Amino acid sequence: MKTQTPIMNDAHPISSIPEQDLQAHERFEDELILHLERDQFVAETSRPVPRAALSPRATTGLWALRIFVVLVSLMVIYTFIDQLH
Amino acid sequence: MAVTGATDSPVVALPPLTGEDAARSSDRSRVHHARLGGKRWWLIWLLVGPGILAMLGENDGPSMIAYASDGAQYGLGFFVPFIPLLFAMAYVCQEMCMRVGAVTHRGYGELVLQRFGSVWGWFAAADLTLTNLVTLVAEFVSIRVGLAYFHLGPVVAVALGLVLVVFTFSGGRYWRWERIVLGMALFNGLFLVAAILVKPHVGAIVSSFDFSPFPGGSFNTLLLLIASTIGATVTPWMIFFQQGASADKGMTPRDINHGRYDTAVGAVLAAVFGVGALIAGAALLTHNGAGIQGFAGAGYPEALRRVAGGAAGAVFALGLVEAGAVAILTISASTAYAAAECVGVAHSFNTFPREAALFYAANFGVALIAAVVILIPGAPLLSIALNANVLATVLLPVGLVFMVMLANDKGLMGRWANKRSTNVIGISVIAFVGLCGAAYGIDAFLLTTHLIG
Numbered sequence: 001m002k003t004q005t006p007i008m009n010d011a012h013p014i015s016s017i018p019e020q021d022l023q024a025h026e027r028f029e030d031e032l033i034l035h036l037e038r039d040q041f042v043a044e045t046s047r048p049v050p051r052a053a054l055s056p057r058a059t060t061g062l063w064a065l066r067i068f069v070v071l072v073s074l075m076v077i078y079t080f081i082d083q084l085h
Numbered sequence: 086m087a088v089t090g091a092t093d094s095p096v097v098a099l100p101p102l103t104g105e106d107a108a109r110s111s112d113r114s115r116v117h118h119a120r121l122g123g124k125r126w127w128l129i130w131l132l133v134g135p136g137i138l139a140m141l142g143e144n145d146g147p148s149m150i151a152y153a154s155d156g157a158q159y160g161l162g163f164f165v166p167f168i169p170l171l172f173a174m175a176y177v178c179q180e181m182c183m184r185v186g187a188v189t190h191r192g193y194g195e196l197v198l199q200r201f202g203s204v205w206g207w208f209a210a211a212d213l214t215l216t217n218l219v220t221l222v223a224e225f226v227s228i229r230v231g232l233a234y235f236h237l238g239p240v241v242a243v244a245l246g247l248v249l250v251v252f253t254f255s256g257g258r259y260w261r262w263e264r265i266v267l268g269m270a271l272f273n274g275l276f277l278v279a280a281i282l283v284k285p286h287v288g289a290i291v292s293s294f295d296f297s298p299f300p301g302g303s304f305n306t307l308l309l310l311i312a313s314t315i316g317a318t319v320t321p322w323m324i325f326f327q328q329g330a331s332a333d334k335g336m337t338p339r340d341i342n343h344g345r346y347d348t349a350v351g352a353v354l355a356a357v358f359g360v361g362a363l364i365a366g367a368a369l370l371t372h373n374g375a376g377i378q379g380f381a382g383a384g385y386p387e388a389l390r391r392v393a394g395g396a397a398g399a400v401f402a403l404g405l406v407e408a409g410a411v412a413i414l415t416i417s418a419s420t421a422y423a424a425a426e427c428v429g430v431a432h433s434f435n436t437f438p439r440e441a442a443l444f445y446a447a448n449f450g451v452a453l454i455a456a457v458v459i460l461i462p463g464a465p466l467l468s469i470a471l472n473a474n475v476l477a478t479v480l481l482p483v484g485l486v487f488m489v490m491l492a493n494d495k496g497l498m499g500r501w502a503n504k505r506s507t508n509v510i511g512i513s514v515i516a517f518v519g520l521c522g523a524a525y526g527i528d529a530f531l532l533t534t535h536l537i538g
Contacts, residue, residue: 035113036106037337040190042431043100045332048199049191049497065483066208072479072523075530080472082533084465 104257108435109335112260116340132343133350134263135186135330138415139179139323140172140351141270144358145412146227146405147220147473148317149276152359153366153385153401155310159300160370161285161293164314164363171318172356174514176348178319178485179327181492181503181511183344186331188501193328194426197487200494209487210427212480213321214451216473217420220322221455223473224416227409229459234386234402243456245406246413250452253414254445259333259434262418270411273358275404280361282397283368283389290364305532308525309475315521316474317359319514321484322419329422333433338501365401368393413452421448478522485515 038044054062112131119128155164182193189196194213198206229242253262300307327348336344369388386405390398418434424447425432431441438445458464489511492503503511531537 035110035117036335037190038100040106040109040335040337041100042103042105045190046429049189049196050200051202052200052494052496054201062205062483062486065486068523069480069483072526073476075526076472076475076479079526079529079533080468083468 104437104440105431105433105435108258108260109333109433113335116335120339129343129346132334132336132340133347134267134334135327135336136179136183136344136346136348137351137354138263138266138270138330138411139182139327140175140348140355141273141358142266142326142412142415143175143318143320143323144273144276144355144362144408145220145224145317145416146230146409147223147313147469148359149362149405149408150223150227150230150385151310151313151317151474152362153369155314156363156366157369157385157388158302158306158310160298160367161289161364162298163293163296163300165290165293165360166296167311167314168318168359168363169356171315172352172359174517175319175323175355176352177507177510177514178488179323179348179352180345181488181507182324182327183331183336183348184341184501185488185491185498186328187336187341187344188338188498190332190335190337191328192332192422192426192432193325193484193488193491194423195429195432196328196491196497198427200491200497201487205487206427209321209484210423212484213325213423214420216321216477216480217416217451218455219469219473219476220320221413221416221452222458223469224409224412225456225459226464226469227405227412230384231386231402231405231409233384234390234398239460243460246410247449247452247456249410249414250417250449254438254448257435257437259330262434263330263334266411266414269407269414272407273354273404273411274361275400275407276358276361276365278361279389279397279401279404280364282400283365283393285364285367305525305528308521308528312478312521312525313472313474315518316476316478316481318355319481319485319518320474320477321481322416322477324484324488325423326415326419329419329426329432333422333435341501362401362404365389365393365397368397413455417448417452420451421445423447475522475525478518479526481522482515482519485511485518489515 116128116131119131152164152168185196186192194206194210197209225242225246228246229239232238232242232245253265256262300310331344366385369385369392386398386402388398389401421444422432425441425444428443430443432444433441436444489503489508492498492511493508495502528537
């Protein structure tokens with residue numbers, strides 16, 4: 001999870017904030033909310049999206065591609081090292 | 086998790102707001118007011134960035150050396166139309182990245198990890214780290230080659246690269262970081278100036294658009310140049326970068342059209358400047374590439390000076406410095422996005438280093454490791470530069486497959502999911518890139534092990 005310090009949360013009880021400051025805070029808060037989509041907030045993007053269900057066929061295909069790519073990468077790296085000599 | 090439209094109504098339950106939210110909201114308020122006020126050009130100015138940076142960032146040192154190598158060995162034919170074709174392919178991939186970032190507000194690494202499982206997420210991050218490390222070495226090589234033209238040593242190259250990375254951190258604002266790098270990236274146009282200075286034959290450039298003559302010579306060398314040219318236009322870091330930067334910038338589905346303009350302008354500029362490097366390199370064709378001796382074959386500026394004069398050499402050298410410097414910033418950023426997203430900690434330039442320690446540490450650390458490598462005496466610099474691109478080409482198909490899967494994910498993307506035509510083009514691009522990378526890798530391996538003659 002993200003570990004940023006909230007600038008506006010329950011850590012500052014409303015009763016402890018003077019009336020004028022409270023109004024300023026609320027205005028600031030409204031401004032923030034107005035210009036961001038709800039799911040743009042750090043608190044929202046910190047929540048993981050649900051896991052997708054991959055079909056066995058898709059999983060097999062992805063593993064086949066992954067193994068193929070690793071093999072070809074090893075070939076490229078081997079060739080590169082050989083050329084150095 | 087299809088995303089709905091902008092928040093116009095009061096929110097009942099307020100989430101805790103962070104400094105990152107406040108910074109992003111401030112940027113978004115300007116977009117909001119520009120849109121309300123009908124300020125079209127101002128809105129474009131506010132929303133461009135990730136696309137141009139991804140494309141011009143990819144016109145990096147090894148890419149420009151690869152284009153110049155194409156020109157020096159094969160001339161203008163084939164590669165002049167091939168480079169724009171590759172950037173058209175890059176546009177298709179990058180548009181998907183931008184769209185997924187704008188709709189989900191999340192980076193590529195975290196989406197792959199959360200949606201498809203940690204194995205795939207960490208594989209993607211590992212691929213990226215490997216290719217980024219090799220590519221960053223090549224970026225420092227590029228700066229070193231450029232500065233060597235002005236008789237400045239490798240220590241200056243390393244210091245310049247690292248100081249730039251630290252300098253762009255200051256401010257704790259994505260907007261500031263983006264504008265600094267964007268300003269630097271426009272100097273990629275130096276390669277176009279270099280092309281003009283070598284006084285090319287315009288008729289030869291125009292006639293080369295029929296893809297002829299097809300390059301001759303060694304089949305394996307041709308495959309290497311094609312694979313490295315592909316790796317010079319579409320790479321894994323661009324996927325992580327543009328999606329992460331689009332989310333960090335605060336783009337929303339309403340901005341997707343502007344994101345497309347941004348990506349398209351970036352692709353056009355990158356293609357034009359890339360062809361510029363090719364034309365400049367082609368000035369060395371009649372010399373059969375002779376004279377490209379300095380730095381184990383990467384000494385194009387010096388070779389150009391002998392053939393086309395000091396101005397062409399100096400401009401090409403400055404271009405290499407710029408290309409390397411901008412790419413160090415964007416590629417380090419993509420590594421930082423990937424590392425912090427996969428670990429699940431803060432990953433935004435809208436934070437200060439104390440709030441996002443891993444993000445900034447990964448950003449600087451990967452650049453530092455690459456910087457140390459180039460101080461090793463006698464390193465084969467041209468070989469590193471070309472192979473960095475080839476490795477990126479080989480590893481790219483997996484990243485692109487996940488990108489297409491994310492862009493098709495109706496649960497995430499809702500009505501912004503890929504259309505059938507985008508899928509057809511996207512899958513064709515993946516097949517083409519995979520085929521070219523594998524062809525070179527297998528052919529080179531068989532030749533090296535003497536299994537074929």
